[in-house]
Amino acid sequence: MRTEARMLPDLHMPEIVIERAGELVTTSLAIAEGTEVEHASVIKLVRKYLEDLEEFGRVGFEIRPFETAGGTQRQEIAFLNEPQATLLLTYMRNSDIVRGFKKALVRAFFDLRDSAAGVAAAPGLPTSVAHRADHIVAATRSFNGLLRAAQGLRLGHAHAARSANAATLRHTGIDLMEELGVTDADLAASAPAVSADTRLRAISHDDGTASRVSAWLDAPEQAARNHFESQDILSGAIGLTPGHSDFHGAQTRLGYIMARLGWRKQRMAKGARRYVYVRPEG
DSSP states (O other), X not given: OOOSOOOOOOOOXXXXXXXXXXXXXXXXXXXXXXXXXXXXXXXXXXXXXXXXXXXXXXXXXXXXXXXXXXXXXXXXXXXXXXXXXXXXXXXXXXXXXXXXHHHHHXXXXXXXXXXXXXXXXXXSOOOSHHHHHHHHHHHHHHHHXXXXXXXXXXXXXXXXXXXXXXXXXXXXXXXXXXXXXXXXXXXXXXXXXOOHHHHHHHHHHTSXXXXXXXXXXXXXXXXXXXXXXXXXXXXXXXXXXXXXXXXXXXXXXHHHHHHHTTOEEEEOSTTOOOEEEEOOOO
C-alpha cells in the first residue's frame, strides 16, 4: 500500500458519477481508482456492509467481462448512489488520497445534479424567478442526499436536518429552512415518535440510555425507593414493556447499565426467583 501523500489526479466527472436507470450513481471501480485501493477490496467492503448501505436504497451489481493477458475474465461491479458512496467511504481509512476523492465525489454528484436540472454551477444566486426555482430544486435534491447520509450516521432528527441544511447552504447558497420558514421548534415538533424497536436498539448502542435510566431512578417519584425490578425500570425509563419480543434481551443489556451506575442485583427472598436492583448506599 502506498504511504506517500500526493495530489489526487484530475478525474473527469462522468468517470466518477454516471446516470443509471434514472439515478446518479458511482461505481466500485471509480472508488477503487480514486482511492487507490484494489477493486476486490472495495467489493469486499461493499459486501461486508451491504445491510448498512441498503438502508439508503438497493445496491446494484453487474458482472462485466474484461480482457487480460490470460484471456477474458469476469468482474463484479457495484453501483452506489450518493448516500451509499458517502457511507462506504466513511468505512475506509481516512488517508489524504481518500479525503481528496471524497471531495471530488461530492463535487461530481453536485455538479451533475445541477447540470441535469439546467442550473449553472457558478457562485451567486440566479436572478430570474424561473432560474431560482430550478436552483431551489437542485438544492432540495442535495439536501435530501445529505439528510440521508446524516441519518446514516445516527444523528438525531433535528440535528440531521440542521446539518444537512447547513451543508446545502455552503454548496448552493440556498438556505432551505429560511425559504420554508422552518424553525428549530418546528424540527423538534416534527421528530418521529420513537418505536419500541428503536428504544431497544438504543439500549444496545447505549446512546444516552444510561443517562435516561439514571434520571428516572433519581426522579422524585422514585427517589424514596431503594430497589426496583428490571421491568419497572425498562417500562418507566424508556417505555419498553414485557410484551416486546426481545424484552429478555433488553433486561440483559440493562444489567450492564445498572452495574455501571453502581446498582447491585439481589434476590428478594429465599425460594423465590425474584430479583431486584438495589440502590447504592450514599
